[in-house]
Amino acid sequence: xxxxxxxxxxxxxxxxxxxxxxxxxxxxxxxxxxxxxxxxxxxxxxxxxxxxxxxxxxxxxxxxxxxxxxxxxxxxxxxxxxxxxxxxxxxxxxxxxxxxxxxxxxxxxxxxxxxxxxxxxxxxxxxxxxxxxxxxxxxxxxxxxxxxxxxxxxxxxxxxxxxxxxxxxxxxxxxxxxxxxxxxxxxxxxxxxxxxxxxxxxxxxxxxxxxxxxxxxxxxxxxxxxxxxxxxxxxxxx
Amino acid sequence: xxxxxxxxxxxxxxxxxxxxxxxxxxxxxxxxxxxxxxxxxxxxxxxxxxxxxxxxxxxxxxxxxxxxxxxxxxxxxxxxxxxxxxxxxxxxxxxxxxxxxxxxxxxxxxxxxxxxxxxxxxxxxxxxxxxxxxxxxxxxxxxxxxxxxxxxxxxxxxxxxxxxxxxxxxxxxxxxxxxxxxxxxxxxxxxxxxxxxx
Numbered sequence: 260x261x262x263x264x265x266x267x268x269x270x271x272x273x274x275x276x277x278x279x280x281x282x283x284x285x286x287x288x289x290x291x292x293x294x295x296x297x298x299x300x301x302x303x304x305x306x307x308x309x310x311x312x313x314x315x316x317x318x319x320x321x322x323x324x325x326x327x328x329x330x331x332x333x334x335x336x337x338x339x340x341x342x343x344x345x346x347x348x349x350x351x352x353x354x355x356x357x358x359x360x361x362x363x364x365x366x367x368x369x370x371x372x373x374x375x376x377x378x379x380x381x382x383x384x385x386x387x388x389x390x391x392x393x394x395x396x397x398x399x400x401x402x403x404x405x406x407x408x409x410x411x412x413x414x415x416x417x418x419x420x421x422x423x424x425x426x427x428x429x430x431x432x433x434x435x436x437x438x439x440x441x442x443x444x445x446x447x448x449x450x451x452x453x454x455x456x457x458x459x460x461x462x463x464x465x466x467x468x469x470x471x472x473x474x475x476x477x478x479x480x481x482x483x484x485x486x487x488x489x490x491x492x493x494x495x496x497x
Numbered sequence: 498x499x500x501x502x503x504x505x506x507x508x509x510x511x512x513x514x515x516x517x518x519x520x521x522x523x524x525x526x527x528x529x530x531x532x533x534x535x536x537x538x539x540x541x542x543x544x545x546x547x548x549x550x551x552x553x554x555x556x557x558x559x560x561x562x563x564x565x566x567x568x569x570x571x572x573x574x575x576x577x578x579x580x581x582x583x584x585x586x587x588x589x590x591x592x593x594x595x596x597x598x599x600x601x602x603x604x605x606x607x608x609x610x611x612x613x614x615x616x617x618x619x620x621x622x623x624x625x626x627x628x629x630x631x632x633x634x635x636x637x638x639x640x641x642x643x644x645x646x647x648x649x650x651x652x653x654x655x656x657x658x659x660x661x662x663x664x665x666x667x668x669x670x671x672x673x674x675x676x677x678x679x680x681x682x683x684x685x686x687x688x689x690x691x692x693x694x695x
Contacts, residue, residue: 270674271655276648278656305681306649311626312634313537315646318553322536323528326557327521333558334520427563430580433587449591451584453562481587 266295273302384409387474389422389492402426404492406436406474414466418447421459422476425452425491431481434491438464438471445471449479472496498522508574515564524561531575532557534631535582541627542586555585579628586624633683641676644669 271277272285289296389404404422411417420436428434428451435449447464476492503511503522508530514523535556539549559581567577634642647653647661655673659666 267670267674268655270677271648271670274645274648274673274677275652276654276658276673278654281655301681302677305677305684308626308630308680308684309645309649311541311623312630312649313534313541313627315634315650316537316540318532318536319550322550322553323525323532326528326554327525329554329558330521330524330561333562427566430584433584433591435591449588451588453559 265298266292269295269298270302273299273306384419385497387494387496389474389476389494392490392493402492404476404494406494408496410469411463414469416447416464416466416468418462418464418474419459420450420462421457422452422492423457425458427452428478432478433481435477435479436462436464437475437477438468438496439473439475440471443471444475509569512560512564512567512569512574515561520561524557527560527574528557531578534628534635535578537631538579538582538624538627539586542624543589548589552582552585552589555589556582559585575628575632579625582628583624629684630680633680636683637676637679640664641672641679644672645676645680648673 266272266285266288268277268281268285272282277285289299385408387406387408389406391402402422402424404420404425406421407419409417409419416438418436425434433449433451436447437444438447439445445464445468447468448462450458450460450462452458452460472495474492474494474496475490478489478491498519500522503519503526506514506523506526508527511523511526514520517523532553536549536553539552539556540546543549543552556578560578563581567574571577634645637645643662644658647658648655653661655669656666658664659669662669664672
């Protein structure tokens with residue numbers, strides 16, 4: 260026995276793309292056609308999925324060239340690092356790698372040099388060295404950061420963050436910068452990192468952050484109900 | 498390698514060339530294939546065209562920077578790119594929202610600054626479906642995608658679509674039915690569980 264054909268307008272009915280009289284006809288048809296009634300729910304699921312579709316808009320034409328221009332610029336500026344795109348040592352999340360004592364000493368010297376060796380041409384900025392928290396620093400390397408805090412005319416605090424070898428977070432995690440004082444914390448925003456080499460991000464904190472004396476970078480979970488925030492870097496604001 | 502040969506490469510083969518002198522041609526091909534999805538998903542997640550443009554830039558630069566971490570054995574490029582897009586979108590979303598946590602001592606001014614917009618988990622839950630629907634729409638041939646866009650996003654009836662496009666009404670109906678069937682099959686592959694729970 261042949262199965263009855265699906266009504267040709269059933270799809271358009273689900274999309275709401277029929278004229279009123281056609282819509283009425285389909286409704287009448289549905290009362291007497293079990294095949295189409297069965298089909299209807301499946302089609303409605305697709306229609307509901309379309310609710311999540313992005314609007315049919317193309318990105319502006321100039322965007323591609325801007326990306327290529329930035330890529331060229333970054334390739335030149337990152338010449339001192341390994342070429343991005345070439346396979347590097349695999350690393351999952353912020354995994355710490357063991358370093359020799361000599362290498363750790365080199366990093367300490369670099370941090371010290373940035374803290375005290377660089378000219379401070381931008382007088383209003385406060386420079387903060389960010390180092391691994393004591394629990395994580397023992398025998399482990401290799402990431403550190405420097406934050407420059409600059410008050411803005413709006414009284415917000417602009418923070419320029421430079422992080423070295425700060426691994427990319429796991430997919431369900433991200434990093435967050437905090438101004439802290441005792442038990443109090445104010446978020447200055449969240450970010451991800453590029454892993455090996457230098458990551459630079461610019462974040463803003465509200466005026467209240469001026470009175471806080473510590474900077475923290477924590478690894479946060481996307482699921483805010485989960486516990487287990489880790490402090491990855493810490494620095495004292497002078 | 499000629500332009501035609503580059504076009505014929507798979508996504509994964511293009512990613513493998515991001516560390517080579519052909520990096521610009523490779524990233525340009527990946528952009529052509531995915532820019533509409535990345536931009537569209539960004540627009541949907543962030544609700545702002547300027548932020549969606551910023552997101553699109555960041556995503557494709559990050560694809561280049563992080564391509565060494567892409568492992569085809571662990572999943573398709575599309576899935577990896579979705580994760581990169583999601584991560585970058587959340588970053589922009591959070592950067593925009595000034596989040597302040599309550600403190601034990603209780604500072605009413607700080608508490609009042611909490612952000613009430615959609616949380617990141619809600620955005621992520623929705624974004625995977627948005628990505629899949631966008632990819633399924635992009636996989637349709639242009640005439641089929643057109644009828645869906647005019648009907649669903651344009652709110653036009655089949656008859657109005659026929660008048661606007663000059664395509665016979667019967668053809669419009671056939672294309673609509675086939676397009677929806679293709680979407681249904683495409684989404685069912687990866688998202689049956691999600692659609693079924695809506």
